[in-house]
Amino acid sequence: MKIFWILVQYEWRHFRAAKGLVVLTGLVLLVGLYGIYYGTTELARQRQHLAELPALARHNVEELKTKFPEPADAGEIGYYHTTFAVHHPLPWAGLSLGQRDVNPYYVKLRLLGLQGQLYAAENVNPTKMLSGNFDLAFVLVYLFPLLIIALCFNLLSSEREQGILPLLLAQPVSAGVVVGAKLTFRVGLVLGLAWLLSAVAMGWARVPLDGRVGLWLALVTVYCLFWFGVAFIVTAWQRPSAFNAVALVGVWLLLLVLVPGLLNVYVAAKRPVPQGIELTVKQREQIHGGWDKPKAETMNRFFALYPQWRDTATIKERFVWRWYYAFQHLGDQSVQPLAAAYSTGLRQRYELVETLNWLSPAINVQTSLNALAGSDLPTHLAFQQSVVRYHDALRAYYYPFLFNKTPFAHADYAREPTHTFTSTSETPTAVQGLWKLLLSTGVVGTVGLLLFRARPIQPR
Amino acid sequence: MIQSIAQKEFISTLRDRRFVVLSGLLLALLLAATLVGRGSYRTLQHERMVAQQTVNEQFHNQPNRHPHRVAHYGSFAFRPRAGLSFLDAGLDSFTGASVFLEAHQQNSVNFSQAQQSGSLIRFGELTVAFVLQVLVPLLIVFLCFSAFTEERETGTLKLLLSQGVSMRRVAWGKIAGYGRAVALVVGPALALAAWLLFGEEEFAHNPDVWVRLALFVAGYAVYFFLWIVGAVVVSARQRHARSALVLLLGCWMLGCIILPKATANLGATLFPTITKAQMDADVHEAAQKGINGHDPQDQRSAALKANLLKQYGVDSEEKLPVSVGGLVMAESEAYTSKVYQQHFADLTRTYERQNAISNWAGLLNPYQAIRPLSMGLAGSDFAHYVHFQQAAESYRYQLVQRLNGLQASMGYGDKERKLDAATWQAIPTFAYQAPPVGWALGYLLLPALALLLWAVGLSWLGLKLIDNTPVV
Numbered sequence: 001m002k003i004f005w006i007l008v009q010y011e012w013r014h015f016r017a018a019k020g021l022v023v024l025t026g027l028v029l030l031v032g033l034y035g036i037y038y039g040t041t042e043l044a045r046q047r048q049h050l051a052e053l054p055a056l057a058r059h060n061v062e063e064l065k066t067k068f069p070e071p072a073d074a075g076e077i078g079y080y081h082t083t084f085a086v087h088h089p090l091p092w093a094g095l096s097l098g099q100r101d102v103n104p105y106y107v108k109l110r111l112l113g114l115q116g117q118l119y120a121a122e123n124v125n126p127t128k129m130l131s132g133n134f135d136l137a138f139v140l141v142y143l144f145p146l147l148i149i150a151l152c153f154n155l156l157s158s159e160r161e162q163g164i165l166p167l168l169l170a171q172p173v174s175a176g177v178v179v180g181a182k183l184t185f186r187v188g189l190v191l192g193l194a195w196l197l198s199a200v201a202m203g204w205a206r207v208p209l210d211g212r213v214g215l216w217l218a219l220v221t222v223y224c225l226f227w228f229g230v231a232f233i234v235t236a237w238q239r240p241s242a243f244n245a246v247a248l249v250g251v252w253l254l255l256l257v258l259v260p261g262l263l264n265v266y267v268a269a270k271r272p273v274p275q276g277i278e279l280t281v282k283q284r285e286q287i288h289g290g291w292d293k294p295k296a297e298t299m300n301r302f303f304a305l306y307p308q309w310r311d312t313a314t315i316k317e318r319f320v321w322r323w324y325y326a327f328q329h330l331g332d333q334s335v336q337p338l339a340a341a342y343s344t345g346l347r348q349r350y351e352l353v354e355t356l357n358w359l360s361p362a363i364n365v366q367t368s369l370n371a372l373a374g375s376d377l378p379t380h381l382a383f384q385q386s387v388v389r390y391h392d393a394l395r396a397y398y399y400p401f402l403f404n405k406t407p408f409a410h411a412d413y414a415r416e417p418t419h420t421f422t423s424t425s426e427t428p429t430a431v432q433g434l435w436k437l438l439l440s441t442g443v444v445g446t447v448g449l450l451l452f453r454a455r456p457i458q459p460r
Numbered sequence: 461m462i463q464s465i466a467q468k469e470f471i472s473t474l475r476d477r478r479f480v481v482l483s484g485l486l487l488a489l490l491l492a493a494t495l496v497g498r499g500s501y502r503t504l505q506h507e508r509m510v511a512q513q514t515v516n517e518q519f520h521n522q523p524n525r526h527p528h529r530v531a532h533y534g535s536f537a538f539r540p541r542a543g544l545s546f547l548d549a550g551l552d553s554f555t556g557a558s559v560f561l562e563a564h565q566q567n568s569v570n571f572s573q574a575q576q577s578g579s580l581i582r583f584g585e586l587t588v589a590f591v592l593q594v595l596v597p598l599l600i601v602f603l604c605f606s607a608f609t610e611e612r613e614t615g616t617l618k619l620l621l622s623q624g625v626s627m628r629r630v631a632w633g634k635i636a637g638y639g640r641a642v643a644l645v646v647g648p649a650l651a652l653a654a655w656l657l658f659g660e661e662e663f664a665h666n667p668d669v670w671v672r673l674a675l676f677v678a679g680y681a682v683y684f685f686l687w688i689v690g691a692v693v694v695s696a697r698q699r700h701a702r703s704a705l706v707l708l709l710g711c712w713m714l715g716c717i718i719l720p721k722a723t724a725n726l727g728a729t730l731f732p733t734i735t736k737a738q739m740d741a742d743v744h745e746a747a748q749k750g751i752n753g754h755d756p757q758d759q760r761s762a763a764l765k766a767n768l769l770k771q772y773g774v775d776s777e778e779k780l781p782v783s784v785g786g787l788v789m790a791e792s793e794a795y796t797s798k799v800y801q802q803h804f805a806d807l808t809r810t811y812e813r814q815n816a817i818s819n820w821a822g823l824l825n826p827y828q829a830i831r832p833l834s835m836g837l838a839g840s841d842f843a844h845y846v847h848f849q850q851a852a853e854s855y856r857y858q859l860v861q862r863l864n865g866l867q868a869s870m871g872y873g874d875k876e877r878k879l880d881a882a883t884w885q886a887i888p889t890f891a892y893q894a895p896p897v898g899w900a901l902g903y904l905l906l907p908a909l910a911l912l913l914w915a916v917g918l919s920w921l922g923l924k925l926i927d928n929t930p931v932v
Contacts, residue, residue, distance in 0.1 A: 020706075031718070038725050049735045056741050063748075084737065099582075102554070102574045108737055116560070121568040121575075123736045125811045126551040127818065127842050129574065131724030132582050138721070146713060154702070161702075241702045246478075246602055249709060253598070258489075261586030265496050267577070276571045277511055277558050281536065284560075285518065288533045292523055318876075350578040363580060370579050377578040 003173050007181030008188075015185070021151065025193065028147050032139045032197040036095075039135035040205050043094040046105055053084040053106060061413045074401030074408040075321020078111030083394070085109055085387040085419040090374045092212065093423065094205040095198075096137035096366075098375030101129060107387050111398055113328040114391045115283045115335055118384060119276055136201045137369045140220055141362055142256060144194060145227045149248040151186045152231035154241040155179065156457065161241060166459035175457035179235065187228055194220050212372055215430055219372075222437045223365045229444030236452040259360040267352050273345040279338040286334040290327025302326035305333065312403045322402040329395065343381055350377045354429065358436045368433030374423030383421050390419040461625050465633025466640065469607075473641045479603060483645040486591065486599055490649035493588045494547070498656055501546035508538040508557060516889040524878040527863040527870075528789065534562035535859065537852035537890045539569070542839025543662070543669040544676065547653055548589030550840025553581065559849070561856035561890070563793065563863075566800050568736060569849060588649065589834050592680050593827060594716045597687045600642060601708040604691035607634050609701040631692055631926050638688050646684070650677055671897045676837045679911065683830045686915045693922035696929050715825045723821045723828070727814035734807060743803050747796040760795070761788045778872050785875065786868030790861055797857050804853075808846055815842060822910035829910035836904040839894060843903040847895050855890045862887060 015021055060082050068076065087105045104122035132138065156179065159165040169175060198220060202213060230251055234244050290298055295315045303310040315323050332339075357364040370376040397417055401408050473479050515536045522530060538558045545552055556569030574581050584590060608631075611617035620630060654673060663669045691708055698704035734742075749756050765784055769775065777784050822829030835841035866883065867874055901908075 034722070038729070041729065042725075045732065049737075052735075053737060056737055059741065098579050099574075102572070104736075106737065108740070119570050119575075120736070121556055121570050121572070123568075123733050123739065123807060125728060125733060125814050125842075126554040126845065127811070127815050128724045128728050129554040130551055131721045131818070134721045134725045142717065150706070158702075242606070242705050245702075245705055245709065249598070253595070257584065257594070258586070260580060260583030261590070264577070264580055264583070264585055265500075267580070268500070273576050276576070277536070277538075280560065280570075281511065281515060281518075284533070288529070291529060292525075346576060349576075353578055353580050363583065366583075367579060375579075 004177055004181050004184075007173075007178060008185045011182055011185035015189070024147065024150055025189070028139070028143060029193060029197070031143060032136065032193070033200070035134050035136045035139040036197065036201040036204055039097055039133070039137075039201070040094040042097060042101075042133065042135075043089055043091075043205070046089060046100065050086050050088060050106060053086060057083050065410055065413075068408075071407030071409040073321060074398055074406070074412075075324065077408045078321070078325065078398050078402075081110065081413075083109050083416070083418070085383075085390050086421065087380075087383040088420065088422040090423045090425065091205045091207045092216075092373035092425065093375045095135065095201050095207075095216070096369040096373040096375055097133040097135045098137075098370035098373060099377060099380065100375045101133065103377075103380040109387070109391060109394070111325060111328075111394060113283060113287055113331045114388065115332050115339060116280060116287075118387060119280070136197060137366060137373075139197070140194060140223070141366050141369070144190065144224060145252050145256070145362075147193075148186070148190055148224065148227040148231060149245070149252060151190070152183075152228065152235065153244040153248050155182050155186075155231065155235045156238065157235075157241040157244055160238075160458070160460065165457075169457065169459050176452070179232075179452070179457075183228060183232065187225070190224050190228075191221060194224055212425055212427070215372060215427070215434065216369070219365055219368055219430070219434055219437065222434065222441050223361060226361050226437065226441040226444055229441055229448055232448035233444065233451055236448055236455060238455060238458055255360040256362045260363055263353065263356060263359065263363070267349055267356075271345065271349045271352055273342065273349060276342050279335050279342055282338060283331045283335045287328055287331035290330065293327075295323055298323060298327050298330065301330055305329075306399070309399065309403045313405075322399075325395070325398070325402060343384065346377060347381060354432075357433070358440065361437055361440050364433050364436055364440075368430040368437070371426035371429035371433070374425050376426070378426055378429075379423045382424075386419070386421045390417065393417040461623075462629055462633040462636060465625075465630060466636035469634050469637025470640045473603065473637065479641070482599055482602060483641070486595060487645050487648060489586070489595070490588060490591050490646070491652060493586050493591055494649055494653050494656070497546035497549065497587055501541055504557075505541050508540055511536070511558070512538040512540075512890070519887070519889060520885050522881060522884045524881050525884075526875065526878050527786075527866040527883075528563065530884060531563035531860050531863040534560060534856075535890060536560055537848075537855065537892070539845075539848045540892055540894070542844065542894055543657070543660075543666070544672050544838040545840040546656075547587070547676065548834045548838035548840055549585060549587050550589075550835035550838055551842060551845060552840045553585060555845045559852050561852060561859065563789075563860045564796065565740075566797075566804070566853060566856070569852075588653065589831075589838070592646065593683075593830055593834065596642065596646065596684060597712055597716065597827075599645065600638070600684065600687045600691055601705070601712055603641065604634075604638055604688060605695055605705040605708050606701045607638070607692045608696040609698060609704050612699075613701065627696070627926050627929060628923050631696065631923055634692055635685075635688050638692070639685065642684050642688065646680070668897050672837045672839070672900075675897070676834065679830060679833045679837065679908070682911050682915050683826060686826055686911070686918050689915075689918045689922055693918070693925060696926045715827045719821060719825050720818065720828055720831070723818045724814070727817040730817070731810050731813040733810055733814075739803055739807065743796070743800050746799045746803075747792070757792060757795075760791060764788060764791055781871055782868045783870050783872060783874040786864050786866075786870065790864035790868065793857070793860050793864060797853075801853075804849075811842065819906050822907050823913065826911060826914045829907040829914065831907075833904050833907040833911065836900050836907070837897070839900065841903070843900065844895065847899075848892060851892055852890070859887065 064077060064080055067080070085107045089100060089105070093100055101124055104120065107118060107120065109117055154161075156165065159168065168178060195217065198217060202216075207213065231248060234247050239247070299315065312322075353363070354367065357367055367376065371378075394417060397415075400406060401412075519533075519535050522533065525533070536558050539555075541552060553573040556572045558571060559569045560567045608617065611620065621627065657663045657669060657673065690711075694708055695704045698707065747757065750760070764787060765777070768780060768782070768784060768787065772780055774780060818828055819832055822832070832841060836843065866879060870877060870879070
């Protein structure tokens, strides 16, 4: 055991002497800090944008109060009044931004048909979306494996190529202890770096200290161990350094580039999503058809859904707001099956990826971290559901004004329902991801050990 | 002599099992990416064409309606994919596919592919361009890192030089040999792409697509050339194969993975984007109160009305031959649209500033030169996207103004009347004309220049370095 620690100590001295590796490690540390800075400031910017929305909504109300100084027809108000449904992030999203830039984090709403408003896009530079986010999750998932590869590709082969290995093995020390000591030092270095960066990020983002801290650290740790397992297999194979480098980069390419790319193609082909556009086109057709249909027909269909308004006055006027909002809502109703199919389709796509992500621990870890941070598709779908409920609440608030012909007074603005939604961690998904990751790491470690046992270390 | 060295490198590369396996894999990937890209291109193109036809027919087959109702009914513009975008999908997965065109407001382009998938898509898509930009350089690195180190380690370099060849000529021979090997991998896939294009009625006789494809191929030829030269130079300057490989892999990671993301993110941090909510509010504010804040809409409308009465020499609205409502609507649309165009131009300028950091980085990193060049030639870059948005907006504006004109000509009391269904048949529908390659090249000068600078600089400086390299 003493020899083991002496070897670890010598590895440390070796490491300090190798300028290239020190620079590389320092670089990863800096890049990691940049990732933390970028992720948290990007999230702070989103928070700031969300904080500015109430002012815009207030401004709109002020404008309406000037436009309608007296109590007015609620139909007019509902038409011009805009309000916002907002999706607040978890602090964790600063560590793993996921799809928060692709999916809008607020929805501007009027009392009109919902389906025409629900899918509006936010201003985002598409070039930036293509390049992706440089957050901590990216550094951990993409770059840490490369650091591990750089540290381990010549674990034994360099000693062999420099002719030191025969001298080393001539000492009373087993090859297992040598490899073990070398790996232990490198695992310590990499995990120390990963934990340091995670701790800094958690402190910076002010995440609440609960079980999720452990879950994040466990995911990160086991993922790093997975890559050490891969490096161990390659070491046990005992080929020249150049071959090891090619093999390890090949595995990296396979797991981080090829498998995700192919999986993308497979998922798109296997789960075609009914185009969202079909839904908006149909909704428009229904809503505008409403103008040309007899009013009684429209109202009877509406009363079937809302019998409580059946006894209100029959419409004789050429135009009246309650009729207008009735056919807006019927437009939404008519595309209900399409809307449900659209969101179910998206969810099924996500779930298919979830069941297949064991193919690449990188995908598994990325989706698990996103799930933990509540920044992936399921959270966005949950947000959209909450927007639907909010729109229901808005209609429920306005209908009595419209059907009882109650004028909408200035004080009524303040009583209007408001919306807020905060992401929640999809902890079960992340825990499941951890189990799968443990399994893949176990497999890789076992294969490495078996290979190491089966092939005695060649000194030359 | 260069020829025979090139021939030797080419043949020994083909005999190398590692190369055969790697390049076989890469070729298979390229062919698969071409076919998959073609497949998804056709599906999306078909979907959008059908959708465009549907909404066009819906527009033409409207019943008797008031023109302003028709303006609110509006239409949709679908973005057709560019002919070469199956080779480089560029931004297509992140930009929306359709925009709703209606009176009074300009809507966002919605329903991007990225919104319809989970975070898996952020790992990148397997397109031909991706293989060419990221994976082929890796193949080149594996192929070339031992170009000189191996000869030096086995002592054949000295023998070779004793034949009276200069280091420089050896290097050129090697570059030519590796170039042939890479062409052997990339060539078939591009030939397949050309063949697929040729089979398509729409493109077979379209010189624009062929010019784009030719430039596309030329751009990648330069890109591969500079990777080969770079790898050979590194191999000559490094003492050991191992250090040459590690250095080259480091460059690849920095150039293809880290820098593109870092610069894109930096750009977004330096030049913040205005939110859609804020922009809409600003447009609304400027349209209501006038662009300079002293020209409110109510006053504009009142002045318009007063002018009309004076012009026709009448004292009330009822006696006017035109509908005041229609003319007020037209004036307001013109004003709002002008305001919107200003804000939209600001937003586009912000994006362009953000992208400029990335584009200038092309001078430091050839990957960031070939990427915009390739997207631009494929018609899937930011400039093409903005072109579509502007075409859609200009159609929207013309459509709405035409409908406002119809309303104005209906005279007083137009709201009580409708126009005949035949009116809508005469209105032209949205047809998008993608910009020609000459237009696209205007946006691609910087990346093209950066790529050429790299190629020339590397061949000149690198080979000069090789000349000064000690043989042993």
